[in-house]
Amino acid sequence: MNILLLGSGGREHALAWKMAQSERLTQLFIAPGNAGTALVGTNVNINPNDFEAIKTFVMDKNINLIVVGPEEPLVRGIKDFVLNDQQIAHVPVIGPGKEGAQLEGSKEFAKAFMMRHNIPTAAYLSVTQSNLDEGIAFLKTLKAPYVLKADGLAAGKGVLILDDLAEAEAELKEMLSGKFGDASSTVVIEEFLSGIELSVFVLTDGHGYVVLPEAKDYKRIGEGDTGLNTGGMGAVSPVPFADETFMKKVHERIVLPTVEGLKKDNIPYKGFVFIGLMSVEGEPFVIEYNVRMGDPETEVVVPRIKSDLVELFEAVAAGELRKKTIEVDERSATTVMCVSGGYPGSYEKGKVISGLDAITEGLVFHAGTAQKDGEVVTAGGRVIALTAYGTNKDEALKQSFKNAQTINYEGKYFRSDIGFDL
Template identity: 60%
Template sequence: MNVLILGSGGREHAFALSISKSPLLKKLFVAPGNAGTSSVATNVDLSITDFEALAAWVLEHEINMVVVGPEAPLVLGIYDFFQREELQHINLIGPSQQGAVLEGSKEFAKEFMNRHGIPTAAYKSFTKDELKEGMAFIEELNPPYVLKADGLAGGKGVLIINETEEAKESLEEMLVGGKFGAASNKVVIEEFLDGIEMSVFVMTDGRSYKVLPTAKDYKRIGEGDTGLNTGGMGAISPVPFADEVLMQKVEQRIIQPTIAGLESEDIVYRGFVFIGLMIVDKEPYVIEYNVRMGDPETEVVLPRISSDLLSHLNAFAKAELDKEEVKIDPRSATTVMCVAGGYPEAYDKGMEITDLDKVEDSIVFHAGTTLNGGKVVTNGGRVIAVTSFGKDFKEALKKSYQNIDQIDFDRMYYRRDIGFDL
């Protein structure tokens, strides 16, 4: 079959690499892709939010499946757009616009969890007109305070603040000052859950589901989880503390009611559910939903799926995922993200990346890269992710770090302490 992947990051390179191995594949395209995807697929210069142009292109190139990587096209309703009569035969991997609101609105996600008895932190949401009430609610809570922009903010719309006055000032900056643009026109304030984070990934055809490997990512730019939030500086899979007892709780209390809740509310959902969890005293609570795979978690989760990913995705169209057997590599996988100097604030692009050919026994996933005159150059804040396998995450990390030492670009930075808290 002919497949188009939408996106340009490490997640999309990981999808392309996994799908490229399938005997079911005829032609693979990535729009717009990056320097890495060009080695396993054909990059196409298309905007992932220009649905009319995408529709014309997929019809012309007889595409059978579209895999949506990032959240923006999903929140804008690409699934619904592809329900047009001439596009209905294309298997689009991703939820409907209604389903995508689980990520597009923190408030909607919280209300959904409450309706279906899914454990989460206590919260209230506020608009600009309710600033005083928001400040009063901050005073009712114990620090630290968690402030979340209701809408999409590129993974950076969450603030955790220890001081009451600083929390109030930040609330005003978000609601009145537009700190995160339209995303913070509404702000969710919630109680702080003191525990350890992990992520669970589920793929569903709307009826049945399969649980994918667990992962833990590291969001802060600085070692010891300090500094500004980023899109993710590294990840490990599986999570060492996610034993059978914990995973049973996660499945029974969170995954099953989430999938059943979507079905009971007639929300069309054929895609991935990324569930961000906080484990407090061995009890799981949902921090957030994402309606697609995470990045850089995809770079450790997909390499561990040893069965045919394209076959699994193909089953979505007929709602036959329950007939598929997902096989998981028992080894640990880790990825370390190499970023541009200055990220997540101002950074330069166009730096040549050298010695990628010296990497051995690791996978290099390109995130923010492009080709310029035959050379691979930086084209984003998070540039490349180096993924390795090992008998445990420490052995896998050692390989990733050894291979990162081979690679170079001007002002390259990476965290040397991924997995430090495990």
């Protein structure tokens, strides 16, 4: 079959790498892709949000399946666009429609969904300009730190955690006045949960589902989880504290009620549900939902999946996922992200990357790279994810760090303490 994968990051390279191994695959196209995806498929210069261009390509290349990597096309309604167009409506899309994508596209929608289906999460209040006084009163009932979340997509920057009440009040007013544009015209104030985070990934066709390996990623730029938030500096799978007892709670209290809740609410859903969790003294709480795979978690989750990913996607499209089981590699996988100097602030692009051919043990997933004059150059803040296997996380990390040392480009930086808190 011919598959079109939308996206250009490390997540997409990992998905493309895995799909390329399937005997079910004829041709794989990635739009727009990066220098790494070009090694396992054909890059196409199409913006994932340009639905008309996607339609033309799907028809020209006789595409049989569309896999959506990032959240933006899903929130904008790529699935609905395809379903409502008679010429391409027969082509299945892996990813939810616009309504289901609200689980990520609107924090308020997600919190209301959790409350409705008794899924454990932090106490919250949705605030707009019209109930600002109520919002400030709610802040005063909470203990520091205070969590403010822009309701809409804010490119990963719309969550503030503040220690000072006066500062939280000031930031709330600023957000409602347009600090994050329309994304913060509604702000969700949330009770702060103290614990350790992890992510659980589910692939569902709206009825059956499979649970993929769990992972933990590291968002802060600095060692010891300090400094600014990033898109993710590395990840580890499996997560040592997510033992059988903990995962049973996750399954019964969160995964099952989420899939059943979508069904009860009549929200058709064929795709990934990424559940961001907090373990609070061994009890799981949902921090957030995403409607696609995480990045860099995909770079450790996908390498641990032994099953044919294309076959799983076909089962999702056919509504027959309940007939499938998933086989998982028992080894640990870790990834370390090399980023551009200055990231997550301003950084330069176009730096020549060397050392890629010298990596013989482990996997190299390109995130922000491009081809220029026959060389691979940096083209983003997060540049390359270096994934390795090991009998345990320490063994895998040792190889990931070694590979991160081997890669070179001007301004390279990586965190040398991924997994430090486990």
